[in-house]
Amino acid sequence: MKKHDQDVMKRHNRRTVFELIKKHHPLSRADIAKRTGMSPTTVSRIAFELMEQGYLSESDQAAASTGLGRKSTLIGLVNTAVLSVGIELDRHRASIGILDLQGSVLCTCKLARQAEESPEETISRISAAIEELVQRNAVDRTRIIGIGIGLPGIINNDKGDVVFSVQLGWKNVRLAERLTELTGIRTAVDNELKAKALAEHLKGAAVGSRRTAILGLGSGVGSALILEGEVYRGGMNSAGEIGHITVDPGGMMCECGKAGCLQTFINIRSLLSEAGKVRRVHKIEEIFAAREAGERWAVHLIERALTYMAIAINNLVCMYNPDSVILCGELPDKFPEIYGEIEALCSSHIVWEPLRGSFRIHRSELSEWGVVIGSGLLSQNRFFQL
Template sequence: MTGVCVGFPGLINHKDGNVIKSSQLVWEDVPLLRILEEQLAFSVLIDNELNLRAYAEGFLPKIKHHSMAVIGFGSGVGSALMIGDQIHKGYLNSAGEIGHTIVDTNGILCTCGNFGCLQTYIAESFLVQEASKKSNAQSLHKIISATEKGYKWAENILSRAITYASITVNSCVCMYNPERVILTGEMIEQFLHVRDRILQESRNKIWSPLSDSTSIEVSQLGEKGVVLGASMYSQREYINHLSTEKGWFNRITPISGFQKSRNRIVGGMMF
């Protein structure tokens, strides 16, 4: 048996593998599982990429924990909550979409149609949109370069994003009371001084009764995190599916993975 597991940035109906919505890829109601199974002739699993990363973050370091929240800052803002060895998926597999919590009803128009969603203050496309009022910076990298050259507008945009990122961490801690918080995403992994500022401001902002008992960490898995999580998830599902069959263990070989299109679609394979 060969299977493919795909980590996808967006809302996935985990019962039928349909993409409900992906703001990053501007997809809506796409039967992705059916399309991939027809094209690949493999069994396919699909889940939100942050959910899959949480599997890898939770299992690979072999750290025993009660609960863990993974928060991603990049093209969007999202989170995944792991309690024990289970991902909390919610009724429609959309738990953790913290980027669309509303923080300012008079704020910027979000891709979802609401004003003032949290991600409009942190996600790269919105920062670029804000920067366009003062420059032609087309990426987070360009905005950060402008901060290093002393441009006030750039520092204001970045400082606000860091503040909202730290507010996100505090919100997750207040809502879920996780033992560990793992930060990931392009903003964390590609810009180390931004990462350090987010870490410091997050630790300062955490609700004081929980500040000593909550560990805030940075992902050590980098871009491989989703691939590894996809591989682990697919093996786990395979084992769950076949655990009553004799000899299933001998058919599993070590993890392999592939990655495509700048971490937008990633997957793990199992043979």
Template sequence: MMLLIESGILCLLWGTNGLVFDAEKGESMANTNGKLDKFIMKRLNQRLVFSIILRGGSVSRQQIAAQSRMSQMSVGRIIEELEKLGIVAEENGGEPEAGPGRRAKRLRISSSAFLCVGVEMHRDGVNVGIINLHGRVLRQIQHQKDLSACPPGDAIALIGTLVGRILAENADLPVEPFVGIACPGLIEDGVIRFSSQLKWKNVEILPALQKQTGIRNIFIENEVKARAVAEDLFGAGRDYERSIVLSIGSGVGSAAVFRHELYRGKLNMAGEIGHICVSPGGNMCECGRRGCLQTYIADWAILREARTVREDITMQGLLEANANGELWVINLMNRVLEYVSIAISILANTYAPDVIILCGRLTEEYGMLRDLILKNYKREISDYVLSSFDLKASDFDSDGTLVGAGTLAAYRLLDEIL
């Protein structure tokens, strides 16, 4: 939709639904060339105004009219509707306009509207949080548990218990809450088709959770794709049209966002970079194949190699030994950095992004490793490619994926209203 390119977020979170809009002519039509009815047009315009305010953070009606190409009267009417819903609020004060003494009233998304629940599943446990429309975690519960060592039913029961607990402790949530879940692995149609980290195959998590919690509105997404949503809206990808997230932790994955639209590929498989074979006949992977990228840079793979020399070494100890100049560690870390550079090169050459964003447990919890990557990532990348993109570390700490999960749930909720 031409209309959506300006604000982007509508493509990402609502999709185009087969609609085409010509911003120059002010006409909208379906793919069948039939004109849209007034109700659909109203919803599209509400969503557009909402997205402009969300991306702008704090904007005036005049700015919204300029970006949306709607009249100020139309914008004013939509703002009034969004204010009645409690989604949009005016800020105190404002910025001077053209006339002397006049100040523009600025608008922002209400921080207390449409709170949702985000759930992050990872190999070592579950995080559950309350997320607002500014991408902030208002409350969080963390539970450590090796999910790969327990049956899916036990893990699902744990998630249901934690969701029930956080709902009981927060009275500001909607009467019928919306819950977004971010999970490692291949997610298709709400089913965890395969997760090498969790060792799960074809797990239908949603019906079990809906039955346990009594919550109808539960949604699930791949963890790196959920993280890409958070980075695009609130993080290091906010100012770029084409961004790639590279997550390195207990697994390796990526996700692409183009003009603020998440690229999924067939069967939601886009971005499964961790299982690209980079060394035929190389290290054994959890997926049962050899030479996968993650067998060289995931945390467990690095430690598996290091512990052939020192059985009790930790990741922090490994990084300190590297800083202290221990030769065997330097050799190991050089190989890790080489394969990280290969991963970045694959993404840069395949997608030609404006920015590649580093995230995941290894870069978030170990600043020494993050700094090593930022210093050495150019090793396997051609000069002509290096000049085409920025490499940045995520602005989030460890809660970016949780924010992405909660944000996806929030927009499912908004979809029923706007």
């Protein structure tokens, strides 16, 4: 039992040192010891082990002189020591990227997907696309330690199963198991906004925030919450499915099978469906163009959607009291002018008065590659935990 406890402590210390260097590198051994509270001997041993494994290196640059007139060598991360594949899977596409240890995207590709594709067909095509991306960019495949996939829906992130995804029409799909079989690379799966939340916390708009809510607005409506640096998941990893909160029991039918879900007033598919009652439209851009031209039906449709977006923010703020709310997704990415309109609605009358001014609304800093980055970092985290 004592040996087991010692092994656990060693692994914990190694991960603490590694994560500290990853976040703040380069650092001297003395600085690491000071920040972690570990002895200089322990820090030196861990640093040596991690350098032997190729994750860290000593730089020629020297740290500031000590009181004894000596200079200490700085330790930094070897960014390409390991690589990972990050994937965002949605109704009509898969976006794929290969990331280094810092979460920088080295190369990418996009794969068009038909809504009626079977899970097996989609998974096989993703496997082939990964291999093509590796070959085309001469990536050292032996350095790829994992694949991470973010997609909309309820995900069993421990097993990597898609429990239910309305947007994809998938139910009980063993995604991680099947992609691992095809590629030979360990695969992790999570809800796409939880993956993006991880990316925003580590590299984007949520850096330094203690309580951040992320609201995704596009083909669906969802949210994720970061509390003290950790993604809040709930009992079934389904926390944040705000799009399926019932706001009007007599409202429009949602593709989930219920009537009056919040997302039926906001998401692109519902907006196109409602617009189709007036005239035939194929793209969301046509509705915004009609609004710009002053067509009454389009003005009403978009302003109603913006109001419900502000209502979604109010609900998140009332439930979780975040210090930051990050807006992301296809709608704010394509139409950045809606940020100001949503903020105005929140500050004027939508958000409960005692909570106005208690949070800030941010744009995602990672735009369309946020889920890819978060998914790739998720697979790296799994690898280093193991």
